[in-house]
Amino acid sequence: MAGRRHAKKHPLLTASGLNAWYGAAQILFDLGFTVFEGEVVALMGRNGAGKSTTVKSLMGLVRHSGEIRFDERRLLNMKPHAIARLGLGYVPEERRVFKGLSVVENLEVGRLPPREGTAAWTPERLFDLFPNLAEARHRQASDTSGGEQQMLAIARTLMGNPKLLLLDEPSEGLAPVIVERMAKTLKTLKAEGLTILMCEQNIHFARPLADRALVLESGVVRYDGSFEALEADDILRRGSLAL
Amino acid sequence: MDFSFIVIQTLNGLATASFLFIAACGLSIVFGVTRIVNFAHGSFYMLGAYFAVTYTPMLLGVMPGFFGFWFGVLTAALSVGLLAILMEVFLLRRIYRAPELFQLLATFGVVLVVQDLVVWLWGPEDILGPRAPGLSSFVTILGQRFPTYELAMIVAGPLVLAAIWLLFHKTRFGVLVRAATADREIAGTLGVNQTALFTAVLFLSGCLAGLAGALQMPREPANPFMDINMIAEAFVVTVIGGMGSVPGAFLAAVLIGLLQAFGIVIFPKITLVLVFLVMAVVLIMRPYGLLGRPETVGAAPANEAVPMPPFDAPARLFTVVIIGFLVLLPFFADDFTLKLMIEVMVFGLFALSLNLLLGIGGVVSFGHAAYFGLGAYGAALIARHFNAPMEAGLLLAPVFAGVGAALLGAFLVRLSGVYLAMLTLAFAQILYAVAFQWVEITGGDNGLIGIWPSAWAAERLPYYYLTLTLCTIAVLLLFRLIEAPFGYALRAGRDAPARADAIGIHVARHRWLAFTLAGVAAGLAGGLYVYSKGNIDPVSLSIPISVDALTMALLGGIHTFFGPLVGAAGLHLLKDFIMPLSDHWRFFLGALIIALVLLFPEGIAGFFRRHASWRKAGEARA
Numbered sequence: 001m002a003g004r005r006h007a008k009k010h011p012l013l014t015a016s017g018l019n020a021w022y023g024a025a026q027i028l029f030d031l032g033f034t035v036f037e038g039e040v041v042a043l044m045g046r047n048g049a050g051k052s053t054t055v056k057s058l059m060g061l062v063r064h065s066g067e068i069r070f071d072e073r074r075l076l077n078m079k080p081h082a083i084a085r086l087g088l089g090y091v092p093e094e095r096r097v098f099k100g101l102s103v104v105e106n107l108e109v110g111r112l113p114p115r116e117g118t119a120a121w122t123p124e125r126l127f128d129l130f131p132n133l134a135e136a137r138h139r140q141a142s143d144t145s146g147g148e149q150q151m152l153a154i155a156r157t158l159m160g161n162p163k164l165l166l167l168d169e170p171s172e173g174l175a176p177v178i179v180e181r182m183a184k185t186l187k188t189l190k191a192e193g194l195t196i197l198m199c200e201q202n203i204h205f206a207r208p209l210a211d212r213a214l215v216l217e218s219g220v221v222r223y224d225g226s227f228e229a230l231e232a233d234d235i236l237r238r239g240s241l242a243l
Numbered sequence: 244m245d246f247s248f249i250v251i252q253t254l255n256g257l258a259t260a261s262f263l264f265i266a267a268c269g270l271s272i273v274f275g276v277t278r279i280v281n282f283a284h285g286s287f288y289m290l291g292a293y294f295a296v297t298y299t300p301m302l303l304g305v306m307p308g309f310f311g312f313w314f315g316v317l318t319a320a321l322s323v324g325l326l327a328i329l330m331e332v333f334l335l336r337r338i339y340r341a342p343e344l345f346q347l348l349a350t351f352g353v354v355l356v357v358q359d360l361v362v363w364l365w366g367p368e369d370i371l372g373p374r375a376p377g378l379s380s381f382v383t384i385l386g387q388r389f390p391t392y393e394l395a396m397i398v399a400g401p402l403v404l405a406a407i408w409l410l411f412h413k414t415r416f417g418v419l420v421r422a423a424t425a426d427r428e429i430a431g432t433l434g435v436n437q438t439a440l441f442t443a444v445l446f447l448s449g450c451l452a453g454l455a456g457a458l459q460m461p462r463e464p465a466n467p468f469m470d471i472n473m474i475a476e477a478f479v480v481t482v483i484g485g486m487g488s489v490p491g492a493f494l495a496a497v498l499i500g501l502l503q504a505f506g507i508v509i510f511p512k513i514t515l516v517l518v519f520l521v522m523a524v525v526l527i528m529r530p531y532g533l534l535g536r537p538e539t540v541g542a543a544p545a546n547e548a549v550p551m552p553p554f555d556a557p558a559r560l561f562t563v564v565i566i567g568f569l570v571l572l573p574f575f576a577d578d579f580t581l582k583l584m585i586e587v588m589v590f591g592l593f594a595l596s597l598n599l600l601l602g603i604g605g606v607v608s609f610g611h612a613a614y615f616g617l618g619a620y621g622a623a624l625i626a627r628h629f630n631a632p633m634e635a636g637l638l639l640a641p642v643f644a645g646v647g648a649a650l651l652g653a654f655l656v657r658l659s660g661v662y663l664a665m666l667t668l669a670f671a672q673i674l675y676a677v678a679f680q681w682v683e684i685t686g687g688d689n690g691l692i693g694i695w696p697s698a699w700a701a702e703r704l705p706y707y708y709l710t711l712t713l714c715t716i717a718v719l720l721l722f723r724l725i726e727a728p729f730g731y732a733l734r735a736g737r738d739a740p741a742r743a744d745a746i747g748i749h750v751a752r753h754r755w756l757a758f759t760l761a762g763v764a765a766g767l768a769g770g771l772y773v774y775s776k777g778n779i780d781p782v783s784l785s786i787p788i789s790v791d792a793l794t795m796a797l798l799g800g801i802h803t804f805f806g807p808l809v810g811a812a813g814l815h816l817l818k819d820f821i822m823p824l825s826d827h828w829r830f831f832l833g834a835l836i837i838a839l840v841l842l843f844p845e846g847i848a849g850f851f852r853r854h855a856s857w858r859k860a861g862e863a864r865a
Contacts, residue, residue: 081433081436081437084433090433096429098426101418101422108415109418109435156433157433
């Protein structure tokens, strides 16, 4: 089990008994999982399984109850900006870049003070990581391509020097060649030691990147473990992932 | 019209434009970041003028000349900025999650409080300020004299625009403001502290409004009516420009300024109408204003489906009890109580008609006074000019208002959210302007007097029963409408317009019909009102009447059948109770509205619903 494999590692994020609601409708039911430092976890499941709601709860964006611990701190009832300042970086679904702002200005919005022990992200370092953005740096975000906007959304969040990156569907709606480039970039970030929890429906994107799969179905955790075991379990794959 | 005249009028227009821009851009900035339509912006402006006429003479005593004057203007602007911070910290911050109409209501409460405070502190008389040293004479342009102060003002507007542009593009604060305007949720997840940002933005907008008020000093004495006069124009400018867009506000200000300068020469009778007409035309052609953008997905809270309790047996029983009580009331009530109850019934119908749009249709009408006033004026006009009897007046009042609502509704269904609300406000203001300026027909400011009921209903008692009968019929019809498939379709359009469209409901047509019917009902209320009073004046078409209707519906609860009626009774009786007690009834009413919004930030009905859902959640956990 994954828990054992990472037993020596430090748990960065722990959620237990997590419930979440949209209005009166409950979306998440008693969710529990851990993300260890340096690990990449893929949060998988069908549309409506609760993947986005899970990361939004972690970020304090939807009404929720239960316990969330991040880096020894309890996050319940904290405002999103305070959670971000603790080191949780959120890249939303559909990018949501600030379209009226230039690429550099988008990065400026994400800038937070550097964290001890790690090199702070600067626009220059990010332009090395995302060469496309370097060329577009003075363009309005609305004048960039979908792939560039996705990169900008990630770069913008990295400007806050997060310890844990929450990625919501990073490969969604991108051309295959861009998806490949995105995978490469995320691998680089992983190699640098960044912890990542990403919602992803595309197992072919998630598998080479992630250390572990966390499968949601109708707001409960159906599976938590390695991809090998997940792929062996045909019923689970068909039922929860519809591959 | 010779050339020099055109030049002078253009300069006049540009000076007006500068004022309008400085006065309005803060409103636009605040709306962009906080999504709050801040009625109190007018109060900030008025306070700026009062502070300036107070400080500047003192400062001129210490340091005469240039510095004394401008230091006074600056101090006034900064003082208002500080007051704006107070309002943000003690009021707005507590209600950011409340429905936008509640926020609007709260800021209107501030308007009422400030109006009374200003009269209390400075007295009701106009206060004239000193002229600007070095800018109090004329220059001669093409043989025409033009005041130097106005010339300086023409420069001031673009200067302020440039300063704001630099602030927004060259500082981190400005970039954050623009980011929050585009998508404040995402800005929050990136670590931007909204609370601090909102406070700063309110300070900025307070300073700008205060500056605009202070700059008025040499042009116009400080007076207690500045706030409402200015806020309507500031709304127009921000809406034409696109809410949240500063350059848009500047363009719009120039447009309006020039329009006023030339309009006053070409159509002196309808300058006010012209301004709102331009706004209507712009919104119809560009539903988000000249430079505005559609609201980002996720920027506004999603519509939460609010189940409305069915009109069940207890509700029917309650209806019967109320009607029975009202029927029997004359047997033990005095004449004054009957007069009061006539008004309560009239306003109850008025508030309920608004709620057909607000609560059931999800369509925010800011200018519901338009239909009330159309009904009232319709009845009064045919009585005055055609000697029509009351029966004809009461028949025509709803028709008049219904036609007006149908016409406006046809344009409205294309718009959404705050722009729609603003167009309804514009329509009400156009009618107000017509009633005010077309003296020969409407009697202008004095209105029309001597509009009395027919002989058989001249006494209080028969008129009471007439009102009771008509209001009961109208209210029951409205209730029936809400429970009918038509009402369900409206609610579907309110909660999920796209889905409603997809299952074959013509949402726009349903809204248009609701608009028309709400107009008809409000018109009947207006007709009944005019015959109960015997006279009518433009106040019945003004912003405060529209806000009254909103207050009644919101405080009573817009997702209930009886809420608007209860709200109308409560507010009207309360007003009647407070007004004779004190000259400062505005202060108490405003404070009351603020207190209610703070106590019940989701509405009284929402408050109870939330507690009910907590209880359910608790039971589920246990």
